[in-house]
Amino acid sequence: GRVLNIAKNTGITLTTISEVINKADLLVLWGANVVESLPRLLSKTLFSRGKFRMTGREIKTLIIVDPVKTTSFGVMGVRDLALRIESGKDIELIRTLKKSCYSPTEIPQDGVVGIDKDDLKRFILNLTEAENGVIFIGQGLFKPQDRDKSIKELLELIKMLNIKHRKGRISVMMLGGHYNMAGFDHVALSLSGKNHSLQFSENKLIDTPDTIISKIANEDFDCSIIVGTDPVSHLPWKLSKKLTSKPLILIDNKKSATSKVADIIIPSAITGIECRGLAFRLDHVPLELDKIVNPPDNILSDEEILNKIIERIN
Numbered sequence: 001g002r003v004l005n006i007a008k009n010t011g012i013t014l015t016t017i018s019e020v021i022n023k024a025d026l027l028v029l030w031g032a033n034v035v036e037s038l039p040r041l042l043s044k045t046l047f048s049r050g051k052f053r054m055t056g057r058e059i060k061t062l063i064i065v066d067p068v069k070t071t072s073f074g075v076m077g078v079r080d081l082a083l084r085i086e087s088g089k090d091i092e093l094i095r096t097l098k099k100s101c102y103s104p105t106e107i108p109q110d111g112v113v114g115i116d117k118d119d120l121k122r123f124i125l126n127l128t129e130a131e132n133g134v135i136f137i138g139q140g141l142f143k144p145q146d147r148d149k150s151i152k153e154l155l156e157l158i159k160m161l162n163i164k165h166r167k168g169r170i171s172v173m174m175l176g177g178h179y180n181m182a183g184f185d186h187v188a189l190s191l192s193g194k195n196h197s198l199q200f201s202e203n204k205l206i207d208t209p210d211t212i213i214s215k216i217a218n219e220d221f222d223c224s225i226i227v228g229t230d231p232v233s234h235l236p237w238k239l240s241k242k243l244t245s246k247p248l249i250l251i252d253n254k255k256s257a258t259s260k261v262a263d264i265i266i267p268s269a270i271t272g273i274e275c276r277g278l279a280f281r282l283d284h285v286p287l288e289l290d291k292i293v294n295p296p297d298n299i300l301s302d303e304e305i306l307n308k309i310i311e312r313i314n
Contacts, residue, residue, distance in 0.1 A: 002148055003137060003155075003174050004185055005196060010155040013162060015134055015171035016283045017041075022050035026130035028063045030154070031090070032138025032175050033070035038282075041136075042075060061126055065093070066140060081122055089113035090141055094153040100124050101161060127161055131168035138175050173283055178229075182280040216243050223247045227302055228268070230256040251302050268302040269295040277301065 003012070020027070027046055034041045049056035062080040064072055067087040076082055085093055093113050099106040101124055111117050127133065135158065141150055161170045176182060188195040192205050199208045215221050216239050223246055232240045233256065250262035253270045271277035272289030279287050300308070 002142065002196075003151055003172075004189075006148055006152050007155060010152060011159055012155055013158060013169060013171045014284065015173060016285055017044065017173075017281065019132070019171070020045045020134050020173070021048050022052050023132040024050075024134050025053075025059055026061050026063070026126055026133030026170075028065065028127075028133065028135040029072060030065045030135055030137055031140025031142075032136050033066070033068075033072050033140075034136065034138075034175065035071040035075060037138075037177070038175065042072075046075070061130075063123060063126060065090070081119060081126070083115050083119060083123065086114045088143065090143075091150040091153055094150060094157055096120070097124060097127070098153070098157050098160060101128055101157070101164060127170060128164060129168075130170065133168065133170045134173055135170060136173050136175050139177055176282055180279040182282065182284050183278070186280055186284065186286075213239065219245070221246060223249070225249045225251065226258055226262070227251045227306070228253075230258045232257040232261060251305055266305055267299050268305055269299050271301065274299070275301040277303070 021044055024045065046060055046062060047057050053059060057077070062076055063083065064070075064076065064081075065083045065085060066072075067085055067089075069082075069084060073082055093115070096106075096108065096112045100120070107117060107120055107124070109117060111120055115123075135154070137151070137154070141154070142148070143150065155172070158170050158172060174182075185195040188198060192198060197208055197211050199206050199210065210220070216235075219242055224243060226248065228251065230252075231243060235243065244261045247264075248258070248262045249264045249266070250258055251266045251268050252259060253268045253274075259265055269275040271279065273292050274295035276291045277289045279289055281287055
């Protein structure tokens with residue numbers, strides 16, 4: 001969601017998993033440990049041949065940009081490039097790339113943020129010469145202290161590279177931390193034109209600088225309805241404490257930290273197993289999910305539960 005908000009001003013070049021499988025010759029993992037967080041992603045994209053490539057892994061280059069040597073480094077081959085950068089210095093590397101992609105003389109002789117000159121030149125060469133490259137943006141690139149400036153600079157870099165490219169392009173794919181994270185963005189954008197700071201009054205969307213986080217921090221709410229997520233586990237302790245200080249209703253199909261403190265728990269059917277539904281893949285492709293088995297005790301789907309609540313309120 002944050003990437004899409006920034007892309008409103010910078011523009012963005014997206015791609016799909018199918019495109020990566022069939023056409024990509026460069027994969028960049030930036031702040032992402034996909035071997036542990038998305039274990040099937042590399043087996044599908046890096047180690048597959050694809051329809052438009054005579055060979056598979058042999059012609060694909062993997063570049064990992066990360067301050068930590070994660071498990072993903074273990075799949076790297078001789079043609080790949082591991083860039084262990086200094087922690088919190090992503091934006092400095094991106095700015096150096098923006099300067100150097102047009103003028104090789106701009107490459108610092110002593111390297112930058114822990115990367116030596118030769119590796120930096122290889123990185124730039126791969127970015128400028130790839131036929132079909134994709135940069136996977138991981139959670140490690142989101143830093144609250146830089147207010148998403150790194151994302152903005154990276155999208156600007158990709159735009160510059162695509163203008164410079166003669167035979168190919170560089171695309172972006174956001175790696176969400178959970179299932180169907182892109183779903184809310186698409187629904188919110190289609191209904192309201194924005195995907196954050198949504199506040200309604202008298203059935204009308206109103207402009208507000210507030211966010212869910214600021215609302216909780218200021219205790220500007222008297223009740224919360226949590227649907228299919230676990231904020232008590234994900235939010236900082238101070239915010240979780242304020243959230244649980246007011247009545248909390250949870251609609252979910254599994255036990256979680258939030259379910260242990262919720263005042264009311266309404267169990268829901270599992271989408272794609274116990275009921276039909278729609279989910280968005282991490283590449284923003286919608287998938288129709290079919291029902292396989294009946295839910296126990298006639299449990300309703302989250303959509304049916306919310307519709308019944310709306311009917312009773314109205």
